[in-house]
Amino acid sequence: MAILLEDEAPIHGDVLETILSHVPLIDLVPASYVSKSWSRAITTSLQCFNKPKPWLIIHTQCTRSPYDISVRAYDPRSHVWIEISQPSIKYVSALRSSHSNLLYMLSPSKLSFSFDRMNITWHHVDAPRVWRTDPIVAHVGGSIIIAGGTCDFEDDPLAVEVYKTETRTWETCESMPAILKDSAASTWLSIATTHDKLIVAEKFTGVTYCFDPKLKKWAGPYELRPDARIFHSVIGFSNNRLILIGMIGDAENVTRLKIWKVDTESFECEELGEMPSELIKKLKSETFGVSSISVCLAGDYAYMSKSSELAEEIVGCEFINGGGIRWWSMKNEAAGDGNRSERVVFSCSVIGLGDLQRAMSLGNRKFALKL
Incomplete structure (x- = not known):
């Protein structure tokens, strides 16, 4: 990027700031030095002209040893895909994600997790006392919550354990509500986290409970079914609001997809918008219709894709200040390799200039635009 040429007058002020607003975030890092x-012009440009927006980050894990993970990210600020080269992550088990930016791997002997915005720091700790195959996993405050998902030979299929990052110890808590006995797994439950609570909702019924890791207690039930025709729903929390995304119809014929904002005290729902019908088609699987969707939320953005197979396209939406939703779709760059045996995991975080500066200062990560 050459903004100042030899023998030409320097560009500064609003002109420079406007030009910088069109420069991808990863290229603003060297420019800031x-x-x-x-540096001041870049800061002003990011604050006033084109603010950082939530990245959709796609982690692709090879299913064969050494189980390498490749990372691609989409930055909606500049509408570019970025390839991220980084050190290999110590393999524990299959990589999974939860409530947007929590990544984890769980084996009978080890739990590994990362919850910072770019998943730079990984924590490796002893596994919980109860072995689980498909639990819900959440990060709330200074705690990692693991609930349900136990094997048949375990005494309590609804067991809940909390890992305190400050003391590095596991604590046993009140078990999940008995009504969730047949659905106490991440396959059947959708979760969202506030600064102090875990919210758990059945995807097919809308039955919802809240868990407080400090009190180690559950509250509920609440009903998240603002439309009786909803057959599948997911929740997420971002920008101090709980979001409910519900599909109406059935798996073979999804007629509508609506989004609601949910009051976390009364659990009353306020409709925010509806997905255009042409975008619903992009979530359909040739085999399963639209039986389920994967959703990541951060900031004012949500990214959705079909979860039954590797999605060729991803649907995005932005919650507009003052009301309304802006919709679009984009090609999934991680689907271009054609290797269906790889595990694909989505996460989402608002990535700012400081986050990239810290990541690049480590010297073991490289960021390149995919052209």
Whole structure:
């Protein structure tokens, strides 16, 4: 990027800030070190002209040893895909994600997890006392919550354990509500986290409970079914609001997809918008219709894809201040390799200039635009 040419007058002020607003975030990192005036111009440009937006980050894990993970990210600020080269992550088991930016791997002897915005730092701790195959896993405050998903030979299929990151110890808590006995697994439950609570909702019934890791207690039930025709729903939490995404109809014929904002005290729902019908088709599987969807939320953005197979396209939406939703779709760059044996995991975080500066300063990560 050459903004100042030899023998030409320097560009500064609003003109420079406007030009910088069109530069991808990863290229603004080296530009921020040019001079103090450039650094100030970049800061102003990011604050006033084109703010950082949530990245959709796609982690693709090979299913064969050494189980390498490749990472691609989509930055809606500049509408670009980025390839991220990073050190290999110590393999524990299959990579999974939860409530947007929590990544984890769980084996009978080890739990590994990462919850920072770019998943740079990984924590490796002893596994919970109860072995689980498909639990819900959440990060709330200074705690990692693991609930349900136990094997048949375990005494309590609804067991809940909390790992305190401060003391590095596991604590046993009140078990999940008995009504969730037949659905106490991540396959059947959708979760969202606030700063102090875990919210758990059955995807097919809308029955919802809240868990407080400090009190180690569950509250509920609440009903998240603002439309009786909903057959599948997921929840997420971002920008201090609980979001409910519900599909109406059935798996073979999804007629509508609506989004509601949910009051976390009364659990009353306020409709925010509806997905255009042409985008619903992009979530359909040739084999399963639209039996389920995967959703990541961060900031004012949500990314959706079909979860039954590797999605060729991803549907995105932005919650507009003052009301309304902007919709679009994009090609999934991670689907271009054609290797269906790989595990694909989505996460989402608002990535700012400081996050990238810290990541690049480590010297073991490289970021390249995919052209």
